[in-house]
Amino acid sequence: xxxxxxxxxxxxxLRHMTKDGVKEITTDEIFKGKKVAIFGLxxxxxxxxxxxxxxxxxxxxxxxKAKGVDTIVCISVNDSFVMDAWGKSQNVGDKVxxxxxxxxxxxxxxGIEMDxxxxxxxxxxxxxxxxxxxxxxxxxNLEKPGAFxxxxxxxxxxxxx
Numbered sequence: 001x002x003x004x005x006x007x008x009x010x011x012x013x014l015r016h017m018t019k020d021g022v023k024e025i026t027t028d029e030i031f032k033g034k035k036v037a038i039f040g041l042x043x044x045x046x047x048x049x050x051x052x053x054x055x056x057x058x059x060x061x062x063x064x065k066a067k068g069v070d071t072i073v074c075i076s077v078n079d080s081f082v083m084d085a086w087g088k089s090q091n092v093g094d095k096v097x098x099x100x101x102x103x104x105x106x107x108x109x110x111g112i113e114m115d116x117x118x119x120x121x122x123x124x125x126x127x128x129x130x131x132x133x134x135x136x137x138x139x140x141n142l143e144k145p146g147a148f149x150x151x152x153x154x155x156x157x158x159x160x161x
Contacts, residue, residue, distance in 0.1 A: 002111035003130075007137045010109035014075070015100045017084035025099065027106070031135045034070040037156050039129040040107070042114070043121060044078045044086035048148050053127070054090050056153035061095045064153075067160045075099045077107055077124045101125065112142060127151050131159050 003009075012027045030036060039057060041049040057064075057072050064072055072095065076083065080100040087098040107113040107125040116124040127143040129151035139159035141150040149155075 002142065003109075003137060003140060005137050005140050007140075009132055009135050009137060010106075012101075012106045012109050014106060015080045015102060016098060017080045017087075022080040028135070030071065030073060030097070030099070031132050033134055035068050035134075035160070036071045036073055036132045037064055037069050037129070037153075037160065038073040038075060038132060039127075039151055039153075039156070040075045040101075040112070040125045041127050042076070042116065042124045044076050044082050045089075048127075049076075050086070050090070052148055053152070054086075054092070054096070057156075058090065058092065058095055060153040060157060063157055064160065067157065069160060071097055073097045073099055075101050075106060075125070077101050077104045077113075077122075114145075129156050131156060 009027050009031050014025050015022050016025050041053050074096050078100055079102045083098040083100045104113050104123045112126040114124050114126045129141045130137055131139040143151050
């Protein structure tokens with residue numbers, strides 16, 4: 001079952017790159033006591049993700065901060081090294097927390113995993129965005145296959161309060 005507004009973010013262990021190397025981070029650490037704009041995508045370095053999705057959140061960073069968002073999170077079913085390299089190639093700096101869901105545990109817990117084996121991509125995450133306050137999902141936007149219409153930064157900004 002797909003997560004929706006009104007649900008709690010499930011407790012899952014993820015990974016991200018730090019100055020000390022790959023570190024585990026839990027969803028509780030990411031969301032507890034914070035206002036978070038999170039967006040997920042099928043893969044780092046893929047065309048729409050690199051040309052539109054991540055750049056949109058970077059371009060609107062100041063607007064998210066002005067609305068009280070503590071953290072912007074980008075998550076994908078990739079490993080921490082790939083997410084780190086992609087973040088560096090996109091000049092993310094400390095504006096977006098680049099998180100790896102390497103085993104698709106978060107994708108499965110949200111009910112948004114997708115089978116990309118027909119494209120040589122294996123199990124992946126559907127494109128989405130969510131506004132989460134202290135672990136409670138306030139808005140959840142799931143894209144139709146191949147679309148990029150509701151998970152963009154501009155739509156998320158209208159949902160942040």
